[in-house]
Amino acid sequence: MFGPVNDRYGADVLSGDWKAPPRGRSQQIPAERDLVVEEVETGWCGAIVGVEKAGGMRVVHLEDRHGRVRAFPLGPGFLIDGAPVELVPPASPDAGRLAAAREAASRTASGSRAVADAPARVARGSRIFVEGRHDAELVEKVWGADLRVEGVVVEQLDGVDDLRAVIRDFAPTAQRRMGVLVDHLVPGTKEQRIVDDALAIPEAREDVLVLGHPYVDVWQSVRPERLGWEQWPVIPRGTSWKHGILAELGWPHANQADVAQGWKRILGTVRTYADLQPELLGRVEELIDFVTANG
The missing domain is CATH 2.40.10 (Thrombin, subunit H)
Structure with missing residues (x-):
């Protein structure tokens, strides 16, 4: 039996970075x-x-x-x-700020990578439906650029009481999907009962997706910090929720014109997706993915 070989020449002196100086490369x-x-x-x-x-x-x-x-x-x-x-x-600090500004400009309000000079795509058959004008305006402000690139149109429902009829009229198919965003969709609510009833019809079996956020109104999906609050105030029962919110803000709230103006001021505080609650962000992103999944 032979013992271990004694390599009197040691390791290969040319292996590795043999030209490197003793202290390493600069x-x-x-x-x-x-x-x-x-x-x-x-x-x-x-x-x-x-x-x-x-x-x-x-x-x-x-x-x-x-x-x-x-x-x-x-x-x-x-x-x-x-x-x-x-x-x-x-x-230089200026260079850092410039780089940050360029990065921000290269993204849409939803955080997606902006597509430079991209024309709006011809509208596809699939649609996203929202309850009202304020919902549509908020979705447009944050996701509008993405939706135009994808060719997705957002339509208003003016409430979900007739959701079953809307689904039947739309006649969804694999190439004509229907996504619906519902306010205050939580177990035990009227909205949940309406959605459950609508989804029971055959037309809603595969090509309809109804999602919702837990907020009383889409206003509440704006982060309260944007309005100087730690949390949205609770409005007593019997008081119009929107009028009560405007009163808490100290803004005019006597009529619908005041409500419309108040919403414009709230919407004006939204700059990007980061100013919205995650419960809304996730639902809208899911709906966009659903209606664009057919190419």
């Missing part, structure tokens, strides 16, 4: 304020307190622990924790 590091570095030639160690142009070149100012400051050319020749680095100019 990495580019932004010269951010307060970063502690050491200048190789002088051994000066200090925190970065500034970067500026001087004599046609960029220099970095290092302050040592005694408060003394020296300037060195920006570039290679520095160490961080013993590893070589090349100091490069830090990103």
